[in-house]
Amino acid sequence: MKLINLLPWHRENWSLLCRYIKQNRIPQALLISGPEGFGKYDLTKHFAYSLLCNNRREDASYCKECRSCRLIESNTHPDLIEIKPEEGKSTISVDQIRKIVADTNLKPQFEGYRAVIINPADAMTLSAANAFLKCLEEPAERTVFILITAHSVKLPATIISRCQKLDIKVPEKSALLEWISSECINQNQETLINLLKISALKIEQLSDKTTLKRRADCFEDWLGVASGSCYPAIVAEKWQKIPETELLNWLISWVSDLIKCANRIDAKWLCNLDFSKSFQRLSEKIDIKELYSHYSHLLKTQQQIGTSINFQIMTEEFLVQWSRLNGRY
Numbered sequence: 279m280k281l282i283n284l285l286p287w288h289r290e291n292w293s294l295l296c297r298y299i300k301q302n303r304i305p306q307a308l309l310i311s312g313p314e315g316f317g318k319y320d321l322t323k324h325f326a327y328s329l330l331c332n333n334r335r336e337d338a339s340y341c342k343e344c345r346s347c348r349l350i351e352s353n354t355h356p357d358l359i360e361i362k363p364e365e366g367k368s369t370i371s372v373d374q375i376r377k378i379v380a381d382t383n384l385k386p387q388f389e390g391y392r393a394v395i396i397n398p399a400d401a402m403t404l405s406a407a408n409a410f411l412k413c414l415e416e417p418a419e420r421t422v423f424i425l426i427t428a429h430s431v432k433l434p435a436t437i438i439s440r441c442q443k444l445d446i447k448v449p450e451k452s453a454l455l456e457w458i459s460s461e462c463i464n465q466n467q468e469t470l471i472n473l474l475k476i477s478a479l480k481i482e483q484l485s486d487k488t489t490l491k492r493r494a495d496c497f498e499d500w501l502g503v504a505s506g507s508c509y510p511a512i513v514a515e516k517w518q519k520i521p522e523t524e525l526l527n528w529l530i531s532w533v534s535d536l537i538k539c540a541n542r543i544d545a546k547w548l549c550n551l552d553f554s555k556s557f558q559r560l561s562e563k564i565d566i567k568e569l570y571s572h573y574s575h576l577l578k579t580q581q582q583i584g585t586s587i588n589f590q591i592m593t594e595e596f597l598v599q600w601s602r603l604n605g606r607y
């Protein structure tokens with residue numbers, strides 16, 4: 279696991295977690311909740327690493343040098359356990375949880391704490407959640423469970439009530455700007471902040487420098503379908519390389535901006551400010567009623583991500599609709 283730096287908007291949350299460490303009041307279970315895409319997992323790792331570190335700094339952060347920190351970095355610390363949906367699945371199974379219940383009956387391997395991260399906690403099936411309750415009812419030695427979720431309403435009240443809660447809010451613009459600058463991303467900062475705020479982009483996607491290039495290419499293809507210079511079927515095939523959620527988030531934000539333009543809303547309210555000229559141009563000859571229907575088509579497709587649908591066929595379907603909307607076909 280890569281050792282990471284604290285995100286600027288987590289400072290307040292972090293100081294609360296520091297207090298737990300400094301006062302040695304480590305909760306048995308911690309529920310970290312908040313909107314998708316603002317680094318809940320990063321904050322969790324900070325806390326877990328510090329708990330496990332043998333030589334914490336004065337400010338309670340981990341040293342990055344001790345044996346424990348080195349084991350974390352090489353992904354081999356026996357007391358750092360992560361539970362997430364298995365490859366190709368969207369849920370955390372009861373068997374995964376039963377294994378943890380059995381493992382945490384034993385002492386941690388080292389003298390320090392053991393951290394068990396469940397991410398996302400709302401992916402636990404109902405039976406998994408019931409099995410997990412056992413962990414919370416019979417505390418294991420020196421063990422902290424850290425649950426991460428963007429949908430805490432999906433968790434059973436019996437679990438929520440047994441956790442200390444930490445709610446991560448959508449960051450202030452200034453904190454996002456500070457982070458974007460520290461990552462040396464100089465282009466379209468306003469647009470990026472807008473996209474982060476509506477969760478159409480996640481900070482980990484932005485850290486990956488290829489994301490913005492992918493977004494620009496994808497937008498070109500989308501314009502190409504509108505102008506009739508690209509075929510929906512060919513673009514749909516090409517887009518299969520883009521993560522489904524990412525693709526749908528972008529398209530939805532573009533169509534939403536287009537709806538704003540068609541309704542003559544001031545361009546400063548657009549989310550994708552860098553594409554505003556294209557939206558203005560497209561909106562001049564578009565039927566607004568059909569545009570709304572296209573928007574709901576995209577939303578419906580978004581809800582079907584992760585089910586057994588054929589994503590390429592669905593992509594082609596909404597691209598054909600998009601092309602008709604622009605007077606092609």
Ligand SMILES: [Zn+2]
Nearest residue numbers: 331341344347
């Ligand atoms: Zn350390």
